[in-house]
Amino acid sequence: MANQIHYDILIIGAGPIGMACAIEAQKANLSYVIIEKGALVNSLFNYPVFMTFFSTSQKLEIGGVPFVTISPKPNRNEAVEYYRRVAEKFGLNINLFEKVKQVNKNEAEIFEVETSKTHYTAKNVIVATGFYDVPLLMNIPGENLPKVTHYYKDPHLYAFQNVVVVGANNSGVDAALETYRKGAHVTMVIRSSELGPHVKYWVRPDIENRIKEGSITAYFNAELLEIRENEVDINTTDGTKTIPNDFVIAMTGYQPDFSMLRKFGIELPESLCPVYNEETMETNVKGLYLAGVVCGGLDTHKLFIENSRVHAEMIVRNITK
CATH class of the missing domain: 3.50.50.60 (FAD/NAD(P)-binding domain)
Incomplete structure (x- = not known):
């Protein structure tokens, strides 16, 4: 699988939601790869060392893997370790420290994805990049x-x-x-x-x-x-x-990489909330999906791990129907 250059799904972002999308793709026997510009769960890795989550550990679980902590609310270090173990358990196909530069559709309606290291083609692309990369x-x-x-x-x-x-x-x-x-x-x-x-x-x-x-x-x-x-x-x-x-x-807040979304062809109205189908998570570009916090635009308090985990199931269900 690691040598394959064409995939059913290419996922941008190895955060919890990107990983959840990969797990659902794996369950559906779809070929996939996650492309991540930094470390595994890069945003969580860059959180303050002593940060404690607002959510309980159960609400941060993905793939049905229990997140066991002594305290009801896990800290940053526990979360980073949990998601690393989840990636190991499922043997997720993840390429780290590789940045996606461009996503285009060719005449055959296949996505051509250029990264800092190579090129891929994919039937579907999921953008699960969060919002932590661009400070206000x-x-x-x-x-x-x-x-x-x-x-x-x-x-x-x-x-x-x-x-x-x-x-x-x-x-x-x-x-x-x-x-x-x-x-x-x-x-x-x-x-x-x-x-x-x-x-x-x-x-x-x-x-x-x-x-x-x-x-x-x-x-x-x-x-x-x-x-x-x-x-x-x-x-x-x-x-x-x-x-x-x-x-x-x-600590003035953060926003999704809107310039990247525009470059991919995703429609952004004045509100800067990306256009997508709330039932399928598909954007105005057929086969191009959004998952996780990136869907909320500037309203970064709208979506969290706990209420956007379901995006993974919605997307893969739409792809396989």
């Missing part, structure tokens, strides 16, 4: 400085430093609390008047109390104006404030 930028001076990151990983780096965290959803709150507990002097810059509505219920009291007692400084109804080597400017309700700064963790 602040578009302010200094955002490209080395001290600015849109991907928070490990709090130890920020020990005893002046850290600005932009954003007040789960990723921002986790970064603020974890770096604070490693000795960082943390300032949160929050655009709205309150913490994000999706903040994990067991974390919310912690961040609220740290802000209330002054351990973490938080500016609400505020935004970052400019980042410089040793300081930042913040627009607050009391005017512009300049504070010392060593690092900026910009």
